[in-house]
Amino acid sequence: MRASRLFFPTLKDDPAEAEAISHKLMIRAGLVRQLAAGLYIYLPLGLKVVDKVCRIIREEMNAIGAQELSMPILHPAEIWQKTGRWQEIGDEMFRLKDRGGRDMVLAMTHEEVITWLAAHEIRSYRDLPQVWYQIQTKLRDEARPKSGILRTREFIMKDSYSFDTDEESLEQNYQLHIQAYSRIFQRCGIRFYMVESDPGMMGGATAHEFMAPSAAGEDEVALCPCGYSANLELARSVPEVPEFPQAGLEEIATPDVRTIDEVSKFLNVDPALLIKSLLVMTDAGPVLAMLRGDQELQDSKLNRIIGTHRPASPAEIQAITGAGTGFIGPVGLNLRKVADESLERGVFIVGANKDGYHYKGAVLGHDFETELADIRRVKPDETCPFCGKRLSIEQVIEIGNIFKLGTKYSEPLGATYLNESGKEQNIIMGSYGIGPARIVAAAIEQLADEKGIIWPVSIAPFAIHVALVQPADSQQTAIAEKLYADLMAAGAEVLLDDRAVSPGVKFKDAELLGCPLRVTIGKRTVAEGSVEVQVRHGGEEHKFELGTAADNILSLLDSL
RNA sequence: CGGGGCGUGGCGCAGCUUGGUAGCGCGCUUGCUUUGGGAGCAAGAGGCCGGCGGUUCAAAUCCGCCCGCCCCGACCA
Structure with a gap:
C-alpha cells in the first residue's frame, strides 16, 4: 500500500475527549473515528488490525473443531421471553417493534438464538458434541460507554457455544476453549491472566475470564504466585486477625464521632476493632451489612446473597435504626443482617443506634446475631486462602470469558436430545466470548510508548x-x-x-x-x-x- | 440514574467575570523556496460561537429549558 493513497488521517495533538492511551492513539493514528457515544467507525488501518485479530481467532477456533456460522442481530422477543431474559435484563437491551407491532430485540449476545437452532436441529446423542461460533456484532445500550473502543454500545464479538451430552464432555470443550484462548492471546502478543469469575447474568456455575493487565481496564483481579487468580468480584483472602480487647458490652459516649476513621482516632484503637455497619434497602426490606472497620464492602458479593439493593438514605437510616449515619450497629436491631465472616470471632466496637454513642465489647452470638458470609473486598497483601502467600491486585481489561451454562438455556427453549436408551435429555451448554476490539486496545495499552503505537508483528496493519x-x-x-x-x-x-x-x-x-x-x-x-x-x-x-x-x-x- | 466538567472554522484552544458584531496555533488551498525529525515566506479559503426561548438598542458573553460529549460513581454478556 502506498501512503499517498491510504486513508489514515493522523493527528498531532491528543483529542480532547480521550483519556485512555489506546483511545488517544487509535484516534491519532487514524484507526477509528467516533460517531456518537460508544459508536465508532473503523477506518482502513483500524479495520485491518481487527481483521488480523479475527483471522487468528478463526484459526484457533477451527483448530479445536469449532464451526463458524452467522446469526441475525435482530431477534424476535419471544425467544428472550422464553429464557426470562426479556424481563431480567433492563435498559441495557435495545428493544423495538417491527411494522406488525411485534416486539423485537437487538442482540446483546446469542445464547437464545443458538439454542433455538440446537433445539430445532439436534435430535440424538449421535449429533453431539458440537461447537458453533460466529464473529458478529452485538448491541448493548451501555449506561456509560467509555475509554474509546473498550466499552461501546456496538461491538463485534467472537462468541462460541458448546453442546454436550454430559458434564464430562462439557469439561472437555471448556478445556479446549481455554487452550484456544490462550493461544489466541499469545499470538496477538498481549499479556493476560485467566481468572475465576462471577457467572453473572449468563447463569451457570463455573466461569473464567481472560484479563489483560492495563491501567485502562475496568476490572481488578487478585493474583497469587501459587496460581490462584480471581476477579475481585469473588476473590477470597484471609485477613489478618487483630488483638481483641475483653468482652463485655458497654455503652460509650462518642459525641459527633461518626466515621471509622473518627471513631478509631477518638478511642485510639485499630480500625480493625470496629464494625462498619451499612444499611441497604432491598425489595424485601432493609438489610444491615457489616464489615470490619479496616475492610470495604464488595458489593457484588453482597448482591449474590441479598439480591439487588441500594444504600439507605439518611432519612431511612434514621427511621429504621433510630440513629443517624455513623451511629448504627447490629445490637438490638431487628432486621436481616449479613456480616463478613471475619467478624465471626472477636470483640468489637459498634454503633449503639443512638446518636453520639457506640458500644464496646460486642461479641457475635452474645450481643447480636447475624448471617455470616464473605462480603469483603480483597486488599493487596492479604493472604491467599490456598497457599498462604500474599495476594497482589492488578487492574485489567476483560478480553475473553468462558461459562459453563448447563441447561439454563436448553431447558426453556427445549433443546434436547435422545440418549442411548431413547430418553429425552437437556443439552448441556457452554458459552465463550472474545472481544477482538478489546484485544486491539489491550495491545496498544500494553506496548505503546510516548511516540505512539508499537504493534506486535502478528496484528500490525x-x-x-x-x-x-x-x-x-x-x-x-x-x-x-x-x-x-x-x-x-x-x-x-x-x-x-x-x-x-x-x-x-x-x-x-x-x-x-x-x-x-x-x-x-x-x-x-x-x-x-x-x-x-x-x-x-x-x-x-x-x-x-x-x-x-x-x-x-x-x-x-x-x-x- | 447520581455527581462533576466541557460544547467557539477540520483539530487543539483563547475570548464570557465587566454585553458593542470573533481571535490564536496547527491543519487546508495557491505560488516560490526547502528536503534525514512535525520546514520558510507570501497570498487565501473556512465559523447560523451545540439548539430553542428570554432579557437588552445590542448576546459567544447575562437568564431559563433542552441536546450532545467526556470523567467519577452506580450499572455492566
Whole structure:
C-alpha cells in the first residue's frame, strides 16, 4: 500500500475527549473515528488490525473443531421471553417493534438464538458434541460507554457455544476453549491472566475470564504466585486477625464521632476493632451489612446473597435504626443482617443506634446475631486462602470469558436430545466470548510508548513501513520502489510512504502508526548503497546493503 | 440514574467575570523556496460561537429549558 493513497488521517495533538492511551492513539493514528457515544467507525488501518485479530481467532477456533456460522442481530422477543431474559435484563437491551407491532430485540449476545437452532436441529446423542461460533456484532445500550473502543454500545464479538451430552464432555470443550484462548492471546502478543469469575447474568456455575493487565481496564483481579487468580468480584483472602480487647458490652459516649476513621482516632484503637455497619434497602426490606472497620464492602458479593439493593438514605437510616449515619450497629436491631465472616470471632466496637454513642465489647452470638458470609473486598497483601502467600491486585481489561451454562438455556427453549436408551435429555451448554476490539486496545495499552503505537508483528496493519525521504529524487524513488516490490513479492505487508511531505512528518507518522520495522531510504543511504532499518520496539537500528536488503529485512522481521 | 466538567472554522484552544458584531496555533488551498525529525515566506479559503426561548438598542458573553460529549460513581454478556 502506498501512503499517498491510504486513508489514515493522523493527528498531532491528543483529542480532547480521550483519556485512555489506546483511545488517544487509535484516534491519532487514524484507526477509528467516533460517531456518537460508544459508536465508532473503523477506518482502513483500524479495520485491518481487527481483521488480523479475527483471522487468528478463526484459526484457533477451527483448530479445536469449532464451526463458524452467522446469526441475525435482530431477534424476535419471544425467544428472550422464553429464557426470562426479556424481563431480567433492563435498559441495557435495545428493544423495538417491527411494522406488525411485534416486539423485537437487538442482540446483546446469542445464547437464545443458538439454542433455538440446537433445539430445532439436534435430535440424538449421535449429533453431539458440537461447537458453533460466529464473529458478529452485538448491541448493548451501555449506561456509560467509555475509554474509546473498550466499552461501546456496538461491538463485534467472537462468541462460541458448546453442546454436550454430559458434564464430562462439557469439561472437555471448556478445556479446549481455554487452550484456544490462550493461544489466541499469545499470538496477538498481549499479556493476560485467566481468572475465576462471577457467572453473572449468563447463569451457570463455573466461569473464567481472560484479563489483560492495563491501567485502562475496568476490572481488578487478585493474583497469587501459587496460581490462584480471581476477579475481585469473588476473590477470597484471609485477613489478618487483630488483638481483641475483653468482652463485655458497654455503652460509650462518642459525641459527633461518626466515621471509622473518627471513631478509631477518638478511642485510639485499630480500625480493625470496629464494625462498619451499612444499611441497604432491598425489595424485601432493609438489610444491615457489616464489615470490619479496616475492610470495604464488595458489593457484588453482597448482591449474590441479598439480591439487588441500594444504600439507605439518611432519612431511612434514621427511621429504621433510630440513629443517624455513623451511629448504627447490629445490637438490638431487628432486621436481616449479613456480616463478613471475619467478624465471626472477636470483640468489637459498634454503633449503639443512638446518636453520639457506640458500644464496646460486642461479641457475635452474645450481643447480636447475624448471617455470616464473605462480603469483603480483597486488599493487596492479604493472604491467599490456598497457599498462604500474599495476594497482589492488578487492574485489567476483560478480553475473553468462558461459562459453563448447563441447561439454563436448553431447558426453556427445549433443546434436547435422545440418549442411548431413547430418553429425552437437556443439552448441556457452554458459552465463550472474545472481544477482538478489546484485544486491539489491550495491545496498544500494553506496548505503546510516548511516540505512539508499537504493534506486535502478528496484528500490525503493515509489517514494514518504508519511509522514502525524498520522493522527488529519482534515485531514492527507484530504490524504494524496487525494495517495496521485492518485499511484497516475498509476501510481506508493506506500507510505502511516498507522500510529498517533510521527513519529520514521515518519521513521526511512522512512529505513531507503530509498524514493527521502519526502513528509511534517503540521501544518506543512497550514498552508502544501503538502507537503514529501525525496529519500532526498542529502537534497534540496522544497515543493510542494497543487494541483500530485502532478504535481511525479512529475516529480521522473522526474528521479532 | 447520581455527581462533576466541557460544547467557539477540520483539530487543539483563547475570548464570557465587566454585553458593542470573533481571535490564536496547527491543519487546508495557491505560488516560490526547502528536503534525514512535525520546514520558510507570501497570498487565501473556512465559523447560523451545540439548539430553542428570554432579557437588552445590542448576546459567544447575562437568564431559563433542552441536546450532545467526556470523567467519577452506580450499572455492566
